[in-house]
Amino acid sequence: MSGSRSASLVRPSVEVLNAYVPGEQPQGDGWIKLNTNENWFVAPSVLASVAKAATAYLRRYPDPVFSELRARLEARYGVPASQIICGNGSDEILTLLIRACAGEGDRIAFGEPSYSLYETLAQIQNAAPVGVPMGEAWELPVDGLIAVGAPLTLVTTPHAPSGTPFALADLERVAAGLSGVVAFDEAYVDFGGKSALEFLDRHPNVVVVRTMSKAFGLAGVRLGYAFGSAHVIDSLYKIKDSYNVDLLTQVAGCAALDAWDEYAAVNLETAARRDRVADALRGRFGWHVWPSATNFVLATPLDADAVVIARRLKTERILVRHFGQERLNRSLRISIGSEPEMNRFLDVLEQVVG
Ligand SMILES: Cc1ncc(COP(=O)(O)O)c(C=O)c1O
Known part of the structure; x- marks a missing residue:
């Protein structure tokens, strides 16, 4: 079926569209996923x-x-x-x-x-x-x-x-x-x-x-x-x-x-852990952390490259989110996981930046 129609089979606006890139969903077990703000709990x-x-x-x-x-x-x-x-x-x-x-x-x-x-x-x-x-x-x-x-x-x-x-x-x-x-x-x-x-x-x-x-x-x-x-x-x-x-x-x-009540209690716990993690990032690592009312924090390492940190965390099977846009590219968005997950995250971070 040859024909004169050449260029594209789809609308020009679709042809040039930059598709949304979701956060990585790794295969297999053993990952600590702090990159897409999922909840660590399901009832x-x-x-x-x-x-x-x-x-x-x-x-x-x-x-x-x-x-x-x-x-x-x-x-x-x-x-x-x-x-x-x-x-x-x-x-x-x-x-x-x-x-x-x-x-x-x-x-x-x-x-x-x-x-x-x-x-x-x-x-x-x-x-x-x-x-x-x-x-x-x-x-x-x-x-x-x-x-x-x-x-x-x-x-x-x-x-x-x-x-x-x-x-x-x-x-x-x-x-x-x-x-x-x-x-x-x-x-x-x-x-x-x-x-x-x-x-x-x-x-x-x-x-x-x-x-x-x-x-x-x-x-x-x-x-x-x-x-x-x-x-x-x-x-x-x-x-x-x-x-x-x-x-x-x-x-x-x-x-x-x-x-509802079970989730409300879990989410309160997550919020308290978020504040603790934010304090640790500021106090132990000297990072800038924006105040957050969510289940994640946006944090900026002041004397290290965010991309390098994300890459090194990944080799330890910990995922955090890095965005390429200019305003965000020196920061990492870190979801708040369970208590053991966040303790492990902070320990590994110590090794990574230390
Ligand atoms: C601000 C915001 N709105 C909407 C969504 C999408 O949520 P859903 O999983 O319900 O499509 C997200 C997911 O990350 C989000 O961050």
């Missing part, structure tokens, strides 16, 4: 529920509108089920928002740097990503975001990859200052941030996006959810895949919400 009751649900019913399609899951989310967060949608990870919710709100060439604003997938998702939809520089100490560029006036603005809160929490007043200024949709991506809020959920009553343009990948230890099953006005949420239902959340994921999500 045994969640695993038991999933095992119990793995029956012949898997031949059937799952509930396309995840009724049980939404009923539990409504009970837990006090937002009506009609204002809740779930997705295949919060990444899917972000895609739906972009597809719903931004047409070709429309701007999508976010703090730069923040979750780098935003830019890629915008490019995939042929929208125009606009990164507004974060402040010197990772302050939210409230006026800069408002000035863009985008039909969709994405705010990572607490911020990633710095871990910085924002004042609710600043977040609300963004919501109030824009007529387009403002999505607060609260992936890490359960480790110490303040939620924008209360804005829903006052600002119909607000969407709050959550994930079960971090605070609920379910990165492997892929479950995100979002709260917003019925109008915006209805629009996301119109464009989602019919069965975007599989049966086992819905079961896992319900069981995780039932184990």
